[in-house]
Amino acid sequence: MQPEILGVGRADSVGLVGSAGPAVSWNDLGTQPGGTAKTFQALFGKEHKNFRRLDRAARLLSMACEATGVSSLISDSERQETALVIETERGCMQTDQVFAASLNAGVADSNAFPYTLSNTCLGELAIQYGLRGPSLCLSVEPQQDGVAFTEAVHLLEMGDARNVVVGRLECLDVAVAGWQPQLLALVAVLTVGSGDKALLLPSSSKVLWPESGRASFSWLDEQVTRVCPQ
């Protein structure tokens, strides 16, 4: 089974693009990568009531999902069976350091601690969109690319989910040990291939599942660049 790709999006150190969203740079918006609650409201015309509490990784992911069009691509009735699958190499290293610094300073940071778990940002997405399918966060090695796609397809094929919001999330401002800095939230919405949903997309913005049958995030990154106005 080849899933259909309903939408794609990317938030990185430069800006935000998506098949349903504006193409903007953080610089033009006068904000740091990931933005603020005000940025979110200005870009998407709606309030995100929890945005202020999110760490940068969760903000990047939330922005990328909104630019992908998650809120319009998945109907209310389908949200009960929509899964979230994210892979990450760097995990929560940035927030880990924030929390560790707070411990060293003698006052544990209760705002930071929840985001030292890499799936907390999935919980925030589930709240944002009311998604009640399985949520799965996968830690990957540097050479791995696309483990989350594999699991997402399995969830669809086994009937464990009707749609999957699948993504890669990296959030590290400065190099740590062998890890290079990277800010990236790369997202796609997958569904079981009934054919009707993808027809709604204009042909210029269609992303077809790779002929090899195996999707990776480097491939998805190319597709975002191809179909999203820069």
Added chain:
Amino acid sequence: MSRVGGQVYAAGRGVVCGLGANRHEFAERIFAGECGVEPRVRTASWNVPTNVACELPIDSWSPGQRSGDPLPVALSAARQALTEAGDPDPSGVALVLASTKADLGGVAGEGDGFGQPARLARRLADSLGLGEVLACVSTACASGLMGLSLAARRLARGEQERVLVVGVDLLTEFVMAGFGCLHALDRDPCRPFDVKRRGVSLGEGAGALLLSVHRKDSMGVRVAGYGASNDACHALRPAEDGSGLLLAASRALRHAGVTAHDIDVVHVHGTGTYANDLSEARGLGDLYGGLTPPAFGSKAQIGHTLGAAGVIETLVAIESLQRGWVPENVGLNEPGVDLRLDLVRTSRRLQVARRALKVGGGFGGVQAALVLEA
């Protein structure tokens, strides 16, 4: 929802935690109602708001090993599981690691794990000569159950023949202080579901379960179904009405092709926090619409082992099926939750011991469930 395709058998078990360094000792102490949550020793110098934890003894690490390195602990549990399964060729065994923070060395203290489960998984797979690392699940305290589900899915699809699922998390000041700053720790041994419950007691260790598609490997129990959901209501607290757990359990039952009334025993998550226990009892009560089968938890005995909990506690559920026995809920004097949850107060024999339901949840709203069948 589809059913699990091919059969997925439990083939070998291993555990290392504060209540035992092998599964025999662990099981005997669990079913004897012993409590491993005791005044802190190894972690005594840490500035955290609790007097207790279920710690591994300091000699869990040999001279020359870094104290607090999870690798030796995970290795021990994994080797036990492989041994019970008759030591299959490790090159034909894939690894699924489940952990919240794996090895925090480099972030806090010595080492270079940097809290990345994939890094620990590579060390573990290389040490055991395993064929590949299939996945590293880091889905908070449901990591273990989600890891078992992922492995069962891969096996049922015929992609693997044997998958070793290892759940591991060790106590760190980082994590204990984190729970502390959220006011989630009980100062004294936790009392899940009790009217006087005040929070979690933390534990540490590793659990391992080898799953196989080969009936000849089976130790008499199979993974019949799995399910998961998200509460989608709060980043840290479960849905008050237990609807997320209800959804996950319903999905697991549907996967297994059975109804709630086909379950003979329930192994609960039972953290000891006010919100979790309230939610869990309601969700399970609603699943049955009346009194549940006998239900018990293990966190009052071994502490909350976080990413390892799903695997370690699944081993307890398997043991309950095999013994036909339910241990008491340690620390429970007066239930302070939905009374439809039949919390066992005195250990008792099961009338029928065919199927167990194991449930668990975690931060980020994640809920997961497994159906085990003897």
